Amino acid sequence: xxxxxxxxxxxxxxxxxxxxxxxxxxxxxxxxxxxxxxxxxxxxxxxxxxxxxxxxxxxxxxxxxxxxxxxxxxxxxxxxxxxxxxxxxxxxxxxxxxxxxxxxxxxxxxxxxxxxxxxxxxxxxxxxxxxxxxxxxxxxxxxxxxxxxxxxxxxxxxxxxxxxxxxxxxxxxxxxxxxxxxxxxxxxxxxxxxxxxxxxxxxxxxxxxxxxxxxxxxxxxxxxxxxxxxxxxxxxxxxxxxxxxxxxx
Numbered sequence: 001x002x003x004x005x006x007x008x009x010x011x012x013x014x015x016x017x018x019x020x021x022x023x024x025x026x027x028x029x030x031x032x033x034x035x036x037x038x039x040x041x042x043x044x045x046x047x048x049x050x051x052x053x054x055x056x057x058x059x060x061x062x063x064x065x066x067x068x069x070x071x072x073x074x075x076x077x078x079x080x081x082x083x084x085x086x087x088x089x090x091x092x093x094x095x096x097x098x099x100x101x102x103x104x105x106x107x108x109x110x111x112x113x114x115x116x117x118x119x120x121x122x123x124x125x126x127x128x129x130x131x132x133x134x135x136x137x138x139x140x141x142x143x144x145x146x147x148x149x150x151x152x153x154x155x156x157x158x159x160x161x162x163x164x165x166x167x168x169x170x171x172x173x174x175x176x177x178x179x180x181x182x183x184x185x186x187x188x189x190x191x192x193x194x195x196x197x198x199x200x201x202x203x204x205x206x207x208x209x210x211x212x213x214x215x216x217x218x219x220x221x222x223x224x225x226x227x228x229x230x231x232x233x234x235x236x237x238x239x240x241x242x243x244x245x246x247x248x249x
Contacts, residue, residue, distance in 0.1 A: 014063030025225035038216035087169035154185030
């Protein structure tokens with residue numbers, strides 16, 4: 001089958017209504033393979049609903065969502081969409097607290113094995129190498145044997161990103177990754193996410209403008225369920241419409 005678009009993710013005229021309120025209103029934008037994109041906007045702009053539509057949690061009233069040029073996500077369920085290679089990290093990290101950091105990554109790898117019974121699964125040398133590589137990427141090698149329950153807020157966020165990466169997603173959706181973090185943790189999170197650029201396509205929804213500036217070359221601003229502005233951060237933050245509805249004077 002021939003791809004309909006070169007974009008990895010393409011939203012075309014997506015509309016979602018809740019009790020007459022249009023959470024998304026004819027929303028259209030495209031994200032290219034390997035891109036790091038930030039989505040910003042005031043509360044109620046439609047950022048979370050947009051991610052819900054992409055992951056199959058919410059079915060739009062109208063419009064199409066094309067993934068990898070071939071798949072219309074509006075016709076698939078959540079499990080089918082995840083299998084295509086779309087991973088989502090929610091704002092509140094969900095890790096297995098009673099397991100070690102290493103085991104959390106191992107379990108994430110295991111969850112992708114439909115052909116084998118997890119009961120009889122044994123870690124191979126390649127899988128062990130992959131887990132160690134992921135621990136290095138998320139910089140948690142030093143705490144690999146600690147229970148996830150003992151981690152700091154920032155470390156839990158990094159662990160969950162590692163768990164998503166273990167499933168080898170093509171597209172990673174990350175919701176407010178630095179909320180509640182220290183400045184040092186924010187800097188490390190920026191390094192982690194920018195280090196994925198090119199290898200993965202990453203979409204980050206975030207309110208912290210300093211963080212957005214440090215990671216994204218391109219920013220999409222949502223307002224009332226539509227794209228208000230899009231472009232480099234410098235251009236977007238000087239757009240009078242964006243200043244009026246979101247950034248302030």
